[in-house]
Amino acid sequence: MEIDPRHLRILLSIAEHGSFTRAAAAxxxxxxxxxxxxxxxxxxxxxxxxxxxRHGARLNAFGQLLIRHARGLDALLDQAKAEIDLKRLGHxxxxxxxxxxxxxxxxxxxxxxxxxxxxxxxxITVTEGWTRR
Numbered sequence: 001m002e003i004d005p006r007h008l009r010i011l012l013s014i015a016e017h018g019s020f021t022r023a024a025a026a027x028x029x030x031x032x033x034x035x036x037x038x039x040x041x042x043x044x045x046x047x048x049x050x051x052x053x054r055h056g057a058r059l060n061a062f063g064q065l066l067i068r069h070a071r072g073l074d075a076l077l078d079q080a081k082a083e084i085d086l087k088r089l090g091h092x093x094x095x096x097x098x099x100x101x102x103x104x105x106x107x108x109x110x111x112x113x114x115x116x117x118x119x120x121x122x123x124i125t126v127t128e129g130w131t132r133r
Contacts, residue, residue, distance in 0.1 A: 007041035008070035010034055011049060011059075015067050019056035041066075092120035098127045 013023040014034070024031040042048055049063035059067060086093060097108055104126060112124065 001044045003044050003066075004040065005073060007037045007044070008066060008073060010037040011041060011063060011066055012070045012074070014038070014050065014057050015059050015063070018058075020052075086123050090121055091123050093122040093124070095122045095124045096127070097124065098129060101128055104128055 010023070010027070013027050014020060017023040017026055020031050020034055020038075024034040027034065038050065045062065045066070047062045049060060049066055050057045051060050083094065097104075099108060108126060115122070
């Protein structure tokens with residue numbers, strides 16, 4: 001059985017709001033419908049994903065794993081929407097550039113400047129960062 005992305009969003013909402021009641025209100029759905037969504041998700045993955053108590057609901061280890069993927073899915077869908085918005089405005093892209101401070105100062109400006117005036121309109125995002133190995 002496949003995981004339904006709608007159920008992942010319900011789980012994400014519960015994690016963010018701390019209870020079924022608050023999550024249901026935030027999603028503008030009934031608490032029983034939200035509970036049914038979690039029950040179906042747990043059936044789909046074959047494990048419980050929440051610890052329920054008098055003071056709300058908390059993710060267990062399985063729920064935490066699923067939340068990471070739910071956030072990733074939301075990020076991908078947000079990126080798809082952003083790309084559609086750019087395309088609708090006549091832009092190609094986006095062009096995402098990541099690099100270390102030195103490369104961003106020395107190489108990236110020259111590379112961007114080398115784009116010909118006749119090149120497609122591109123939305124450019126530059127992010128600075130580095131990893132230690």
